[in-house]
Amino acid sequence: MNLTPDELQNLKLYCKVDHDFEDDLLMEMVEGVELQICDAIEQGSAPQSFLKDARFSLAVKKQVKEEYEHRGLSADSERYPLANGVLNIIHQLRYRKVEINDH
Numbered sequence: 001m002n003l004t005p006d007e008l009q010n011l012k013l014y015c016k017v018d019h020d021f022e023d024d025l026l027m028e029m030v031e032g033v034e035l036q037i038c039d040a041i042e043q044g045s046a047p048q049s050f051l052k053d054a055r056f057s058l059a060v061k062k063q064v065k066e067e068y069e070h071r072g073l074s075a076d077s078e079r080y081p082l083a084n085g086v087l088n089i090i091h092q093l094r095y096r097k098v099e100i101n102d103h
Contacts (some may be wrong), residue, residue, distance in 0.1 A: 002032060015065045026064065033063040040082075040090045052095060059089040 003011065011026060036099075037059050041050070050056035053081040066083035082090075 002066045003027060011061060011064065014061045015068050017068070026068065029064045029067050030060060033060050033067065037063065037086070037090060041093045053093065053096075055089045055092060059093075062086050062089075 008023060008026070011030065012023075015026070017026070037056070038045045038047055038050065047056075062083040063086050066086075
């Protein structure tokens with residue numbers, strides 16, 4: 001998904017990025033993270049299904065920040081695949097999706 005200039009600025013503030021030369025990298029990370037989180041919620045779901053949910057947006061920001069800060073770390077550095085709090089949001093969104101489909 002393409003971020004608006006305001007959304008990109010908001011993400012950069014969250015990630016504490018003060019420069020513009022990695023904007024394309026951040027945009028690429030957002031796209032990948034959105035797909036990763038969507039697949040964790042429900043296989044084959046699309047980001048458009050969750051864009052109006054503030055929890056999804058927060059999970060994307062948290063995971064992009066994690067990926068941005070830890071890029072280039074070697075295999076001998078242990079880290080969790082999802083940032084702190086992202087898995088909890090995924091569970092909440094899974095439950096919401098099941099609840100909507102059941103009614």
